[in-house]
Amino acid sequence: MTSIPNVNAEILQQAQQRIQQDLETALTAFSIPEPLKAAVFHTVMLGGKRIRPALCYATANLSTDQSNYAAVRRAAVAIELIHCYSLAHDDLxxxxxxxxxxGQPTCHVAFGEDTALLAGDILQSMAxxxxxxRLFDQAIxxxxPxxxxxxxxxxxASSKMVCGxxxxxxxxxxxxxxxxxxKIHRNKTGALIQAAIMMAAVTIFEGTDHAIPKLRQYGQAIGLAFQVQDDILDVISDTDVLGKTAGKDEQVDKSTYPALMGIEQAQVYAQELHDQAFQALAYFGENAADLNQISQFLLSRKS
Amino acid sequence: MTSIPNVNAEILQQAQQRIQQDLETALTAFSIPEPLKAAVFHTVMLGGKRIRPALCYATANLSTDQSNYAAVRRAAVAIELIHCYSLAHDDLxxxxxxxxxxGQPTCHVAFGEDTALLAGDILQSMAxxxxxxRLFDQAIxxxxPxxxxxxxxxxxASSKMVCGxxxxxxxxxxxxxxxxxxKIHRNKTGALIQAAIMMAAVTIFEGTDHAIPKLRQYGQAIGLAFQVQDDILDVISDTDVLGKTAGKDEQVDKSTYPALMGIEQAQVYAQELHDQAFQALAYFGENAADLNQISQFLLSRKS
Structure with a gap:
């Protein structure tokens, strides 16, 4: 895995900038009392790879018709808020x-357990x-439907995530x-990643296009690939690079792909899943440039 | 307050039967792994007064046009799931x-903190x-909109509840x-009670009717009245009657209406708010029989 060069995922950086702005716009639009407001901003604005919003935007970019793009931006914000709520609660x-x-104190460390619980709760309804x-779209x-x-x-997807x-x-x-x-990972991680893609897909293609089943295939493959890669990185990365405690899975005896099939076989499997993802994208030809770039990044990422 | 006779709220009993059935239908329709499923059923199916669903149905009964009644039933289930999620998390x-x-062990006592947290989380997305x-409505x-x-x-309303x-x-x-x-109680309790009324209102009246502002007034008054009454009951009731620990508010030095204005003045205030609620209902004449009956019950309740 480490032999593959790290892709300069320009498209991902663009997505990170956009979602960071849009998240701040969205959070600022809400009236939230302190210390909840600070806890919500802490949980949401610290960064992260913003993979889900990036997949949402890139899926929308399969089409040149951008008339519903405000709804894609809202979907990207909503999906990231759900992801952030799950992080605040997972860390409890x-x-x-x-x-x-x-690389920062988790929400309950910074604000206490009660506020971290409530921050997760409100992030879900805010999504x-x-x-x-009508955020990002005052006129139209x-x-x-x-x-x-x-x-x-x-x-x-949110319910599936909890089941996972x-x-x-x-x-x-x-x-x-x-x-x-x-089954665990298709629910726990895959469902929300797939939702990021499908929320953009139904917005852009309005559910009538052959593109929808192809994007469902892509989402299933990339969602599972993401988790396999996460499991691998937990084994091979340092805490510094990862930004969260490395080696945690083995420590708590979690079921992971490396534990199940060994690290090398897990790497082969991650590659296979990415190949499936690329194959599904082939349907879109050059229009899938953005999604291809993000998929490349996910395969070669170090954290 | 205790001098007012307890109303035989037949309409409330009917609502309790309907929501109990509909909640069971809804929960059964979801595929949830154990022990989460048991925790979800425990949290939702134990009963309670089901005030919010009752208000939802009674609001729908302001109109004789029942063509959207399935959407009212879904709204009633959804609002009760949100209420139940808040209970599971509040008790942590x-x-x-x-x-x-x-009168039963709370969710975390019965299933552990982690499962109680996740039960609350999934109840919110399930709502x-x-x-x-298309629950309760396979055909139409x-x-x-x-x-x-x-x-x-x-x-x-869910976000406001957390702010409260x-x-x-x-x-x-x-x-x-x-x-x-x-401000605390309009958010913490009032918002969800008002939402129960307004979700039915927009379904039945489709947002164009003069009825909507009247129902908003009613919802604001009854939502606050409910909390004032709750505060009073915490002082004057026994744990046995209440089904939860009585005297808890004073114990943790909570801000309540009896603490603020004394028990007698709080009872006068509860009556005033109920009078406001009845006045708003006057607009609907005899059509508001169900809502009047529930309002009477709320004023005279012992738990």
Missing amino acids: PCMDNDLLRR FEVLGS SVAA IVLKQMQILAT QVLDLQAEGQRVDQEHLE | PCMDNDLLRR FEVLGS SVAA IVLKQMQILAT QVLDLQAEGQRVDQEHLE
């Missing part, structure tokens, strides 16, 4: 009890508020087979 | 650390899943004035 003492996230808002409102589809995709968490906790200290491990 | 050790709820689903689908309005109302929690925690051990206390 009753869950992973993590003290460090993106749906953003979807139903997007057709209600599209927003409704976005909501359905987001809500379902439970399956993951249940599997700790147990040897699970590959089928079960995939 | 880092919040109120309550061991007893509706939005239910809104966007409700117009997307109505569902979108329901989502906006629910998401906003924070304001409430901040006020512990402090003397706050009536204005601030109202």
Whole structure:
């Protein structure tokens, strides 16, 4: 894995800049009392790779019709808020009890458990508020059926994410087979990554296009690939590079791909999943330049 | 307050039966792994007064046009799921650390903190899943703009509820004035009660009717009245009748209406708010029989 050159994912940097601005615009639009406001900003604005928003924008860029782009931007914000809520709750003492996230104190370390709990809670409802808002789009409102589809995709993915968490906790200290491990990760990580793609897909293609099933295939492959890569990086990376505690999976005896099949085989599997992802994108030809670039980055990332 | 006879709220019992069935139908429709499933059922199915669904149905009964009634039933389920999520999280050790709820062990006592946290989390996303689903309505689908309005109302109320929690925690051990206390409770309890009414209102009246502002007035009055009454009951009721620990507010030095203005004045204020609520309903004449009956019950309730 380390032999593949790290792609200069320009498209990812552009996405990071856009989502950072849009998240700040969205959060500032809400009236939230302190210390919750500070906890919410801490949890959301610290950065991170912003993979989900980047996939959302890149999927929208499959089409030259950008008339619904404001709804894509709202979807990107909403999906990142859901991701951030899950981080705040995952880090809590009753869950992973993590003290460090993106090189910074986790939300409950900085603000206390009660505020971290409530920050996660409000981030989830704020995600749906953003979807139903007119943020980034004062003039034109997007057709209600599209927003409704976005909501359905987001809500379902959020529920699946929680189910994946439970399956993951249940599997700790147990040897699970590959089928079960995939079930865990298709829910825990895959569902939200796929949702990022599908929320943009239904907005841009409005559900009538052959593109939708291809993007579903792509989302399934890249969502699982992301988690396999995450498992690998937990083994081979340092805490400094990772920005969170490395080696944590083995420490708590988590079921991971390296634990299941060995590190080399896990790397081969990650490559296979990425190949599947690239194959699904082939349908879009040169229009998929952005999605291809992000996929390349995900395969070669170091953290 | 105790001199007012307890109303035989037949309409409330009917609502309780309907929501109990609909909640079970909804929860059963989801695929949730154990022990999360058991925790979710425990949190949702134990009962409670089901005030919010009852208000939702009763608001829908202001109109004889029942063509969108399936969407009202979904709204009632969704709002109760949000309420139940808030209970599971409120009871956690880092919040109120309550061991007893509706006379039963709270979710974290029965299932552990991690599962109780995740049960609350998934209940929130399930609420939005239910809104966007075709539950109770396989044949006819409700117009997307109505569902979108329901989502906006629910998401906003959920966020306000969390803000109210924070304001409430901040006020512990402090003397706050009536204005601030109202701000706390209009967010913490009032927003979700008002949302129950408004989600039905936009479904039945589709946002064009003069009924909407009247129902907003009613919702504001009854939402605040509910909390004033709750504060009073915490002082004057026994734990047995209440089904949760009585006297808890004083114990943790919470800001309450009895603490602010004395128990008798708080009872007068509860009556005034109920009078405001009844006045708003007068617009609907005899059509408001159900809402009147529920309002009467809320004023005379013992738990």
